[in-house]
Amino acid sequence: MKQKATGLKKSLALLALSSVMAISACSGGNGGSNGQSESAPPQSTNANSEGNGNAKEEPFKISIMMQSFDTNLPKADSPVIKKLEEYTNTDLDIQFVPNSSYPDKVNITLASGQLPTIMVVDKSPSFISSARAGAFWEVGPYLKDYPNLSQANDIVLNNSSIDGKNYGVYRGRVLGRMGVTLNQVWMENLGLQPPKTIDEFYNVLKAFKENDPDQNGKDDTYGVVITKYAGPWDIMQVWFGAPNGWGDDGSGNLVPTHMTPEYREALQFFRKLYEEGLVNEDFAVMDSAVWNDPFVNGKAGAFVDVADNARRLNSPMQEKAPRDSSYTNVYQAPVGPKGHRDMPTTGYAGMLAISKSAVKTEEELKKVLTFIDKLSDVEMQDLLGYGMEGVHYDMVDGYIAPKENLDASLIQQYNGLNQMLTFIGPVGATLEQTDINKMIAEVQAANESIVVANPAQPLVSEVYAQKGQQLDNIIADARIQYIVGQIDDAGLDKAIELWKTTGGNDYIAEINKLHKESQQ
C-alpha cells in the first residue's frame, strides 16, 4: 500500500508539472499587451528611448539582422564589436542568421511587425511588397549627403532599386567577377598560349583532352569541368553575344536571351564540347560540392566561374605538391563573334534596409545612415574585414598580412562582421598581393569595361514572381537536353513554345511595359 501511495504522489507531481507548464504557457497568451512587452526582443526597444537628440553623447542603439556564413561567430563582448561601437558611437545588437535559412527568418520577421533597425534583405517578393507597403525608408534621396555613400555606383543603385526607388543601401560586390581559370602546368607542357578568342579557347580544351597534357601517357584528361549548377553555361553564352537575361532586339523591345540567334549558336558550341568529350560527360548530374575536385586532381584543365576561384583551386594543388609559381592562371573571357563580352554579377549582394518600425523619425534615420556611412571608412573596412592590427593582422608594406596560425577563438572576434560592409566609398587595405591575387584583381578590373548589363535587372515582374521558377526550369532543362543531344533544334523550339504558353508571352509583355515606363 505504501508503495502505491508514493507511486500516486509521483504521478501527481508529474501531472502538476505538466499542467503548470501548459497553463503558464497559456496565461502568457491571454496576457495580451503585458505578455507582449515582456516578449519583445531587444530590437523593439532600440532608437525610441535614446534617439531623441537630447543625449547627443549617448550611444545610439542599432539592431542589425544579417546572414552568417560561418558558425564561429563573435559574441556581444567581442573587442572588435566594442571598437566598432566606439568608433560609430552606437550600441549594437547584432543578430546573425545562418545563410541557408535567411529567407525564412526575413519572412517571419516581416510578419512579426517588429523589425530590427537594419535588416539585410534581397529583392525577394516579400521584401518588395513590404517596401511598397511602407515598411522601409526610401534612402535614395539621402545618400548624396554622406561622404562615402554618395559615391554609390549608379548601375548598382539601379539594379537594386524597386519601382525606381532605393529602399536600402546595397552591399557592393565586384561587377566583373568572372574569369577563365586554366591549369598552367598543362599550358606549359603543351606550349599553349592563353586563349584570346572562342576558337582558341576551344583549341585549348581540345588539346587538354587529346594531347596528354599531364604527360602520363593515358587518355584520362578533359577540358572544362561543369556541374549541375549551370552558371558556366550562362557565362559562356554571353561570350557568343547572347544577351545577359534580356536584350534589345534592335527595335527597342526586350527579348529573353533564349529567343536570340546568338543563344542558339552558343548552344551548338556547347553541344560540340559535349560530343567531343571536352566537358565531363556527367556534368548534368554532377554534385556541385565536388566541382573543384577534377581540376585539383588533374583530370580537367579549365574552370569557367568567378575569377577568384583560381586561388581556391591553386591552394590544394600547392598543398599536394608545392610549386614555386601558381598552378592556375586566370584570364578574361575570350573574344566572341560579337566582340569582347562577359557576364557581370548584379554588383551587389543584398542591401541594408532601414525599417520604419524601429526608426520613427527622419532624424533617427540620419543617425542610422551616418552609421552605415561610417562603416565604409577605411578603418572600419579593415576592422570588420580583418580584425585589429597587431592582434589579428599586421600591416606589411601597406598590405594586410593576417597573423599566421591565428587561434580560432581570435578569428571568432571579427568573423562574419564583414557582412555589414557596403564597400561603397574608399577602398580599404587588401591582402598581400601574391601573383595569383594580382592576376585575379587585374582580370576583374579589366572586366568592368566588357560586362553586359541586364536591362531587366531593376524591373519587378508580377508574372515572374508567380511563374518564374517554372519558366526558368523549362529553358534550363531544354538547354541541358540539347547539349547532351536528347533534343534537336526542333525540340528546343518546342520548349520555347511551351515557355511562351506557360506564361512567357505575358512575361515578355510585362517586362517590355515596365522597361518602357522606367525609360521615361
Next chain:
Amino acid sequence: MNSKHDSLGEKLFDGFNYLLLGLLSLVTVLPFVYIIAGSFATEVELMEREFFIFPRDPSIAAFQYIFSTDTISRSLINSVIITIAGTLANLAFTFTMAYSLSRKDLMGRNVIMNLVIFSMLFSGGMIPGYLVVKELGLLDSYAAVILPGAISAFNMIIIKNFFQQLPPGLEESARIDGCTDLGVLWRIALPLSKPIIATFGLFYAVGHWNNFFSALLFLNDHTKWPLQVILREIVMLSQLAAGDMGAMDPNFIEPPDQSVKMAVIVVGTLPILLVYPFLQKHFAKGVLLGSIKG
C-alpha cells in the same frame, strides 16, 4: 526455442538470414565509417580518393580546429539540454493524453480524437506558429523549441492504441484493489509499457537532437543554438557552388574544409547514435508481461 529441433530448411533459412543481415549492416554503416575516416584525413586525400576506410596519414587537425573555440562544445551542451528536457516534456504530455484517450468510454473522446487527427493534416504553417510563440513570450528560450512540439499526434495515437491493447483484466483487478485511474496508469499501464516508453523516448529524443529549424526560428541569440544548426550550416555551405556564393565576399570567405565538415558530422551524430544501444535492453522480448503476470 532450442535449435536441436531445427529442420534442414530452418537451418538454411538461418544461414541466409545471418548473411543477409550481415551484408545489410555493412552497406548501411560503411558510408558513416567513411565520414569518420574522412574527419581524420587531409583535404587533398578527400579530393583524390572517393572512398576509404583508413586515411593515409591520419590527423586530428579537424577536431582540434572545431574544438579550438567554444562554439561546438557550447552548442553540444545546448543540444543535450534541449534533448533531455524536451524528451521528458514530450513523454509526460504524450503518455497522459494517450492514456486518457485510450479509455473508450471517456465522454468527448471522439471529438478530441478528431481534433487531434485534423491537426495532423492541417496546420497554420510557419508564420502563425511563430506568432503564437512570440505572443507567449517564449522567444529566445528553450521552451520555444520544446513546447510547440510537445506532442506528436502520430506518436500519441500509436501509444493510445498500445494502451488499448493492454489486457482489460489487469485494470479491473487493480480497480478492485482500490486504485484510481491515476493509480492504474502509474502502477499498471506505465510499467507494462517500458518498451513503448523507450521507443517513443528515443523517437522524441532523436527528433529534438536533429531539429535545427525551430532553433533557427525562435532563438536569435547564437550562443543558444544547438549543434544541428551549426552542423547544417557547415554542410550547406560546403554544398554551395563557387559561383553561387553571391552574398559571400570573395576576399573574406572560403567554404569550410571537407574534413572539418566530416568532423562536425561525427561530433553531431555519435552522441545520439550511442543512445540506442543503451536503450536496447528495454526491448528484451516478452519479459515484462510475464513478470507482471507472475
Next chain:
Amino acid sequence: MNTALPSDSKISMTRGNPKRRRWLSRLKKDKWLYLLLLPGLLYFLVFKYLPMWGVLIAFQNYQPFLGFWNSEWVGFEHFRNFFANPDFFRLLRNTLILAVYDLIFFFPAPIILALLLNEVRLAYFKRIVQTLVYVPHFVSMVIVASMTYVFLTTSGGIINELVASITGKSINFLADPSWFRPMIILQMMWKDSGWGTIIFLAALASVDMEQYEAAVVDGANRFQRLIYITIPAISSTIVILLILRLGSFLDNGFEQIFLMTNSLNRSVADVFDTYVYFVGITQGAFSYSTAIGLFKSVVGILLIYGSNRLAKRFGQEGIF
C-alpha cells in the same frame, strides 16, 4: 471509488434530469482521466488551433508585412490557378506514382527487416545489426545525395564501374528518368528501413513468450509460429502506421527529391512538394503554396477516415 461499472451509470440515468445527470456523473467518474487529458488538450488548442488561421491565407494574397488582416482576399483563385496549371496532371501523376512505390516497396521494408531480426537467436548479433542498420537515419539527405552521386556517376562511380565490368556498359542512373523512382525508393530504404524497425521491435517485445512455448509444445514450426503468433502481434501496429501514412500520402519528402532532380530527369521528378518549393519558398507565394498544401491535406484526411473505416470493417482497431 471508481469501481462503478458502465451498467451502473446507465441505471442512474433514469432518475432526475437524465441528460444532465449522465453528463455530470460521467465527468465525476472520470475526473482523473480528464485531469490527465488537460495538458495535452491545452497543447493542441494553443499550439495547433491558435495558429490555425494560417490555413485561411490560401484564400488571400498573403504578405507577411501586411499580415492576415490587411492582406487581400482572393477566394478560390489560387485553387483555380493550381488546377488549371498546365503542369498539374504531370505533377499529380509523378506524385501519385512515387507515393504508390513508397507504399508498396518502402513501407513493408522495416516490417520485413524487423521480422528477420526477430528470427535471429544470437542476442549479440541481433543487437549489433540493429544498431548498425539504424545509423543511416542520422546521415543528412544532403550527404546521402552527395554519396549517391559519388557511387553512381558514369565518370568513375564505384557502382557503375562494377556494372560496366559485368554488363559491359555503364548505366546512367542519375540522369535516366526510368531510374529516378527506383533510386529514390532505394535511398529511402537504405536511410530509414533500420530506423523503421524500432517500432515493430517494440511491438514484438510485448508478445507473451508463453505463447511461443505453447506453440513449440504443440509442434508448430518456425514458419507457423511466425504466421500465427508474430505477425498477428504486430498487425495492429502495421495497420495504424499504414493509416497514418495514408494521411501524408501526397507528401513525397521535398529535400530528397529536390536534391536528386536534374535537367534530364525532371519530367518524372517534379512532384507537388518540389513545385511548392519553387513557387512558394523561392517566389514568396505564401498563399499559393498554402492552397496546394490544403489540397494535399484534404486528400490526406479523406484517406485517413476512409482507411480507418475500412480497417474497422476488417476487424482491426483502427486509429480511433
